[in-house]
Amino acid sequence: MKKIVISVVLVLVIVIFSLVWGKDSPEPSQSLALINGLVIDGTGSPPVKGAVIVISKPHIVAVGPSIKVKLPPNIEVIDVQGSTILPGFINTHVHHGYSEYNLQAWARAGVTTVRDLGANPRAPLFSIRDNLNKINKNARLIAAGPFLTAPAGYPLVPFGSSSALELDTITEVRQKVKQLLDQGADVIKCGVESGDIFGLSIPVLSLEKLSEIVRIAHEQNTRVSAHISVSKDLERALNAGVDDIAHMAVDSVPDRLIKRMIADDVYWVPTLELWTGVGHGFGEKAIHNLRRFNQAGGKVALGTDYGGYITEFDLGMPDREIKYMQEAGMTPAQIIMAATRNAAYVCNLADTLGTIEPGKIADLLVVKDNPLHDLEALTEVQMVIHNGVIIRSQVP
Incomplete structure (x- = not known):
């Protein structure tokens, strides 16, 4: 009987511990950084070479040259190797x-x-x-x-x-x-x-x-x-x-x-x-x-x-x-x-979409070459990010 009671108590302790741990423990990291990109931000500004984009799902939190953007610790980093990054x-x-x-x-x-x-x-x-x-x-x-x-x-x-x-x-x-x-x-x-x-x-x-x-x-x-x-x-x-x-x-x-x-x-x-x-x-x-x-x-x-x-x-x-x-x-x-x-x-979404700027939703298109030189580059999709989440990727 004592063994049964102890077993029940142990089960209850494990269940309670699991619930508490599940509630209080942090969610898995939802941060992502794209580095070494050529950013065409959609505003009409000149492209930025060697750029970094920091994403905290679903938003863009930082964008700019690598010397100006500091990467947060424990962030997933993807090197796009000179590919072009545009707004979706x-x-x-x-x-x-x-x-x-x-x-x-x-x-x-x-x-x-x-x-x-x-x-x-x-x-x-x-x-x-x-x-x-x-x-x-x-x-x-x-x-x-x-x-x-x-x-x-x-x-x-x-x-x-x-x-x-x-x-x-x-x-x-x-x-x-x-x-x-x-x-x-x-x-x-x-x-x-x-x-x-x-x-x-x-x-x-x-x-x-x-x-x-x-x-x-x-x-x-x-x-x-x-x-x-x-x-x-x-x-x-x-x-x-x-x-x-x-x-x-x-x-x-x-x-x-x-x-x-x-x-x-x-x-x-x-x-x-x-x-x-x-x-x-x-x-x-x-x-x-x-x-x-x-x-x-x-x-x-x-x-x-x-x-x-x-x-x-x-x-x-x-x-x-x-x-x-x-x-x-x-x-x-x-x-x-x-x-x-x-x-x-x-679309009445200018405050949230359409450009690569801090605070905007991270809808991004990554293509191999520069579409400002040849718009055919838009068909060479390397990655698509939607709401801060990668939904297609061919980047190594």
């Missing part, structure tokens, strides 16, 4: 983002965040997003939810799309936009498509309704993205006060609208890959208009419209979009900023 890329215009397969393909390529601008309103989109974002191998999903449009508006016409939410009265606008925001929409997407490129006359939300959408979104610190394809719809969107324009216009954009976009600090998401895939000369017109906008000093955010049309798109690093941006006269530095700092702003 962001694709600000995709569809089919509620797919673990797609999100992991983007993340492995170094596109660590995507913004989905339209999906079926009958699905529990934001709970799906939240669950997908719990899986660190997935790219971060920024979700608009459904596409807001007029009754029988675009994309219901001409595509019969199920990704749209029709808004009829101003009361309905207020109710449904507030409901979307309350449910957790990260961004609001509205259609301003009158149908010219389709040879149709498609109903468009009135300026009053568009302006009310923007007012309600801005009251809750949420940005509004507007689909357009021609200049008259661009002007309507600008009159309503939207934050970014989804798709480059494919007609002749008046200089005054380009100047107005710049004055109003409205970003353009060109989706050149889409327009080139559609054909009809739209790709060339979009590239020409992007060239004019960029030369005038406009702010561009990278976005492709992945899955938004029946044409081929790059899943992963948007190589073709980048190539077309180069054709439009954008420099490698400008393209990198469009895919990082500017894209983070469009």
Whole structure:
């Protein structure tokens, strides 16, 4: 009997000790340092050679030349051997983002965040997003939810799309936009498509309704993205006060609208890959208009419209979009900023993503060579870090 009692007591002591030890003992180190890197930080500043980045999951805590950054004790150190370190890329215009397969393909390529601008309103989109974002191998999903449009508006016409939410009265606008925001929409997407490129006359939300959408979104610190394809719809969107324009216009954009976009600090998401895939000369017109906008000093955010049309798109690093941006006269530095700092702003995440700075979330892309010399280097992925955790590595 005494042996049984002693055994029970010993078991209880071990269990209690284990619980106490598990509670009080420190977690395994979540710190990491990358050394000997060439850092392109996304701000437009010159690259830093021989740089060190110190990460304490999930944030960057220090970055700079090795002579200025002191490594904490007991930290995991990875020598990237002269490879280039950039912020994780962001694709600000995709569809089919509620797919673990797609999100992991983007993340492995170094596109660590995507913004989905339209999906079926009958699905529990934001709970799906939240669950997908719990899986660190997935790219971060920024979700608009459904596409807001007029009754029988675009994309219901001409595509019969199920990704749209029709808004009829101003009361309905207020109710449904507030409901979307309350449910957790990260961004609001509205259609301003009158149908010219389709040879149709498609109903468009009135300026009053568009302006009310923007007012309600801005009251809750949420940005509004507007689909357009021609200049008259661009002007309507600008009159309503939207934050970014989804798709480059494919007609002749008046200089005054380009100047107005710049004055109003409205970003353009060109989706050149889409327009080139559609054909009809739209790709060339979009590239020409992007060239004019960029030369005038406009702010561009990278976005492709992945899955938004029946044409081929790059899943992963948007190589073709980048190539077309180069054709439009954008420099490698400008393209990198469009895919990082500017894209983070469009996603309303400029305070947390898009640049390599202390306090920002450690979403990093490490590539073998310098993409400022040749953007093809972006395909030579050595490492991807997402939320401070390595999710892909080929560095010895």
